[in-house]
Amino acid sequence: MIPAAFDYARPETVEEAIGLLGQHGDEAKLLAGGHSLLPLMKLRFANPSVLIDIGRLTDLSYVRVEGDELAIGALTRYCDLVSADVVTKEAPLLGYASSLVGDPQVRHRGTIGGTLVHADPASDLPAVVLATGGSLIAQGPAGRRIIGVDDFFRGFFETALEPDEILVEVRLPRTGACPWAYQKFVRRANDWAIVGAATVDGRVGLVNMGQTPLRATAVEEALTSGASVSEAAALAADGTAPAADMHASEEFRRHLARVLTRRALTAAEAR
Template identity: 45%
Template sequence: MIPATFEYHPASSVDEAIALLSQYGDDAKLLAGGHSLIPTMKLRLAQPAHLIDIGRIPGLSYIREEGNVVAVGALTTYATIERSEVLRRYFAVLPECASVIGDPQVRNRGTIGGSISHADPSADMPGAVRALKAEIRVRGPNGERTVAADDFFLGTFTTALEPGEMVTEIRFPLPPARTGSAYTKLANKASHYAVAGCAAVVTLGADGACTAASVVITGAGTMPTRASAVEAALMGKQLDEATVAEAASHAAEGLELMEDIHGSKQYRAQMAAVMARRAILKAAERARG
């Protein structure tokens, strides 16, 4: 498996990367960690004439608290996210999600910005980012803008990024008290991609009832999809086994289900419900402290 011929451009700054993207247009691809793009290039599913390496740009790998948000640089690796005490304190779903991506080699090179920009429907991180209702900062030839995670993912390998734009930062709003989050998935045994997965975030009131819920299904559909029916079924309820199981049974509603050698639409719908139940129960347990 050998990629088609391409020209390699190491960028030393965000501005240089954007200039190169503007210069080469649709013939160019950004390379961050490379664990999504390089395999597709080897299979010649992607054949960019120009590869712009942003992996050496300084100042894009960090995790830091800034007021009421935690900011994560686009080049922050999964391994760094997995080890972060700050993220573990506020958003257990992120280290948990990172810990089940690929293998140690992938986690040490793959980046959060690369994952959400690639928008593979079976990837793990896009679902967690959307469940946490993050804000995604992007920069391009027309300057910087912020896109809500709910508006960022548009379809299979498709995002709201405009030509010449790149992700620079993901910002996670700090959760209210008594909030828990979790990620569970049924993994493909070879690739470790999600056949069906769920990222869940729940907030409990003083009486233990659910006051907020954010549930996103990944792997089963053509993009990370908010399970609105599940969220509605949780609101105002005590999150016991029976209530959560009933709510999770709606996990496949609204999904444009995928079907392939790893599972039929019916199988993925059922597994989405199973993963949703497990993730919600774990998130609720964490919310109770």
């Protein structure tokens, strides 16, 4: 349970952090809230020889309205998403789902950037951001580029970020007036979702239903074609490949996806 030895760097700017990534290559890892990376290091599943601590780049912690989007700095913590009035008003699903992540300690350290880059299919916010739509802004040595959220999650714990890029911002459409809901099925409070279903305005994101966070496209298409909530939700497991583990079999997860999607869509309709 003790991580392997590593060097520690604390850059003062994003540019300095990018320079350190370029200098150390695959040996380096960025450290944000540490609530995914440090457990992996303690288990020796991750053994970076250099930790680049971006946790104090406070310039990357903000939420503000920019035109028809909400701009969220990558280092914004869950607790700030829960308490920010602008999130409640403009992206209420994000604030609500953040309030269900882990326990207060996790919510006071974990960041939106960390959870999106970690890309755990069992995490809440990746599916929430997929359901909301929008884009992610990465910064590397050549400057910034925008990645659509549908192109961001590439594989098991794998994203479209290059090794020398930092996620600096998340951009979400302002969906405050749209129907939304999130259903998270857990055995104990504070747990990761066994399955989750998030919806905004007819888009649906699924938690823990495959190798990556997923959109339930069959459900979305059915809704667009005029299907009822029950008919559409019955398709929630289509195209998914959930894992079996000590918490649930594949079939139970498929069942949960259908039930939770129906409940989420019904709750959104009633809003």
